[in-house]
């Protein structure tokens with residue numbers, strides 16, 4: 001500390017008052033009580049705080065109003081935040097904050113430039129090293145901790161909780177309570193991120209209203225359970241954030257269907273158009289089952305087929321060339337023994353691009369993404385016409401080797 005101060009004092013004494021702003025009345029501190037530091041220029045004082053680091057800066061803010069006002073400088077905390085999350089672009093931190101809501105009294109942060117105190121954002125992030133994440137998928141739900149790469153468990157989706165007549169609120173409560181109990185965590189101790197499946201593609205008022213209703217129901221249920229902070233966000237936007245982007249095209253290969261969602265600055269561009277193809281994970285499993293049945297292979301259940309899909313299947317870069325190669329490979333399934341697949345290994349994933357192979361009349365994934373890009377280009381939403389050239393794949397099926405790039 002002494003060395004830092006000596007260096008700073010040397011720096012300050014070499015500056016001319018006009019160039020430094022020294023003696024300028026500091027915002028919010030008409031009667032400054034910075035003592036001996038009063039003679040130092042403001043930018044030098046902020047530099048000292050920066051060198052001291054966030055913990056000491058926070059302590060300094062407790063000294064008096066003048067120090068508090070100086071320490072609250074947003075630029076200082078933006079710099080600390082950037083330093084805290086070195087691998088994360090600043091705009092993704094910023095957008096993540098605009099989706100957060102805090103418990104009682106309920107506050108919504110504006111989606112415009114929010115009036116955030118970056119000092120409080122920093123301390124909230126410090127206090128909470130991780131969050132509970134619930135991916136409310138349409139097939140089944142996955143839950144876990146943000147600090148781990150994989151989910152820690154699965155459950156049915158909230159629609160399957162309660163009976164068909166149960167009100168949404170009751171189902172949600174039962175659903176969240178079950179997950180908290182399985183994770184052995186008290187709701188009041190952890191913030192939560194909930195992903196909502198993109199199930200309404202249109203931009204009609206009624207679709208917007210039902211999306212809003214679901215979000216409100218999630219917030220009120222969780223706040224009633226005393227969860228301190230909630231971020232409920234659609235799957236597509238969340239997958240883009242997870243890839244540390246705020247603009248791009250999110251391709252979510254879901255359970256029943258695949259959605260291609262253009263997102264600009266964290267907002268789904270429904271007006272540009274969300275493309276949907278009728279091929280999802282379930283179709284791939286069903287198609288592999290058919291291929292296996294055609295080969296007279298016997299298996300116990302769809303679970304066996306899914307296991308083979310997850311362990312042996314891939315996407316070929318050149319389908320025709322792959323047909324000429326020897327692609328035989330085997331996999332052991334617990335209690336059922338060994339299974340060998342050959343062409344089926346890449347024919348299964350090929351239905352994403354040639355849905356007709358599975359008897360489905362829909363666009364191929366590549367055509368749907370190209371169409372979405374054409375719409376983004378035509379919409380001229382941004383001076384920078386490269387935003388939609390980032391394509392992020394999500395959903396379990398996106399793990400198929402070769403889908404994101406060459407397999408070998």
Ligand SMILES: Nc1ncnc2c1ncn2[C@@H]1O[C@H](COP(=O)(O)OP(=O)(O)OP(=O)(O)O)[C@@H](O)[C@H]1O
Pocket residue numbers: 136137138139140141197235252253254255256257281282285306309310311394395396397398399400401
């Ligand atoms: N490594 C893998 N290779 C291929 N498929 C996989 C792999 N891992 C998981 N899957 C498949 O992903 C599917 C589940 O996908 P996901 O968990 O994304 O669905 P979901 O979240 O319920 O769907 P939705 O996005 O519609 O809500 C299953 O059919 C599973 O077999």
